[in-house]
Amino acid sequence: MITALSSTKPEQKPLSLGFLGLGWIGRNRMEVLLKNTHSEASVIAEPVPENAEQALVYAKNAKVMDATDEIYNSREIDGIVIATPSAMHARQSIEALEAGKAVFCQKPLGRTSAEVKKIVAASLKADKLLSVDLSYRYTSALQAIHKLIKNDEIGDIYAVDLAFHNAYGPDKPWFYDIKQSGGGCVMDLGIHLIDLALWNLGFPEITEITGNLYYQGKKLHSAENQVEDFASVSMTSEHNTIINLECSWNISAGKDAVIEATFYGTKGSLAFRNINGSFYDFVAEKYAGTQTEVLVSPPDDWSGRAGIIWAKAVQAGKGYDYKSAREYIKVAELIDRIYGR
Structure with missing residues (x-):
């Protein structure tokens, strides 16, 4: 009698995510990601205590960190979700990408096209997926x-x-x-x-x-x-x-x-x-x-759908995306022109 071998595949490791900024939008994107993707919130960073407490309702096992470089350097983290004020987006996105993390950032990705180009260059160099919540x-x-x-x-x-x-x-x-x-x-x-x-x-x-x-x-x-x-x-x-x-x-x-x-x-x-x-x-x-x-x-129910697509692409191993990167730059350049920069 021949015993059939099990064809069960090993369970895929959850996507480990770090969240920077847990105001209303940050918490919403976290909740949607955790409910609709095979991911977990490993680390969060939020300066307002009330926001951090509300975020922990969805991410009960997440570590709360003050220093963002600790999050970037956490080996288990696969991607960073950024929902901080606009002035922080460029620096945080670049630092996360340089640390080898995929990035999902709220709009605007940068305040100027110069900032956006630097972020895109970091995504290319790291070969990590960069996405913006153009929801x-x-x-x-x-x-x-x-x-x-x-x-x-x-x-x-x-x-x-x-x-x-x-x-x-x-x-x-x-x-x-x-x-x-x-x-x-x-x-x-x-x-x-x-x-x-x-x-x-x-x-x-x-x-x-x-x-x-x-x-x-x-x-x-x-x-x-x-x-x-x-x-x-x-x-x-x-x-x-x-x-x-x-x-x-x-x-x-x-x-x-x-x-x-x-x-x-x-x-x-x-x-x-x-x-x-x-x-x-x-x-x-x-x-x-x-x-x-x-x-x-x-x-x-479209809220957070862009983040779901990003997370699933990261889980599937997708890296730098030339097409979307060029689109982010074109939009930023056009806004610069509207402002006369």
Whole structure:
């Protein structure tokens, strides 16, 4: 009698993660990662005790460390999740990559394109995956629109309208300090829209940019000393596609938020928009003349989806990604141009 040999594979080791910054977004991304990937929170670093205590509810076995270099040098750590203020992103991302850790960072990756290029160079040298939480790409509504655009459903796109108005604005003082934030509503909100517009258009070169930045209703003549709370920007691509962007903080929007991206093509239009002023609920619609077809509607549990994709790619052994790295640089260079840098 021949006894069959067991074909059971050894269980895969959980992805060991370190978390820097455990405010609301940091805790949300941690919770989603731990629930939806084969990973564990090994180490956390958070200066606010209340935030650290709340984070430990999800990561009961995590070590709490004050010195970030201890986290980078922890041999068991595979990746670092960064949700700290923007001024820290470049240094922390570079140090983590140089220590051989994959990085998932909140936007903006850097305050300038120079910072972003240094981070990308560190990712290339270490051959470690670098990803940025440009989360709207991963909503079901935007995914549906992207697929239809790739399939030429609306023909040649000649215009894109983008809007992101936040009736509240940030609640942390550092957002209003340009040295710490790198910019105002364009850096905070517009970056999402610029990324998704370029992504859907295939990242064309932008040949022309004109725009106006405002703070409390007064036009800014230099973005070096003051963050903007309202921006109106017009961009033209190498294919003569016009891209119009408006974004704001603390505007009288009549609702919590207005978030929209509409793509106008020679055979129809596609729109991504929030409903009822929500920051979380989106629809995708297709327009043909006066007719509207709803493609995607809530619910959609998209929060943290970008992090899940990053974690699974790291677990699978993926390293430096040239395509996404170039996209991060292009978006950062465009924002520099909007600010006149």
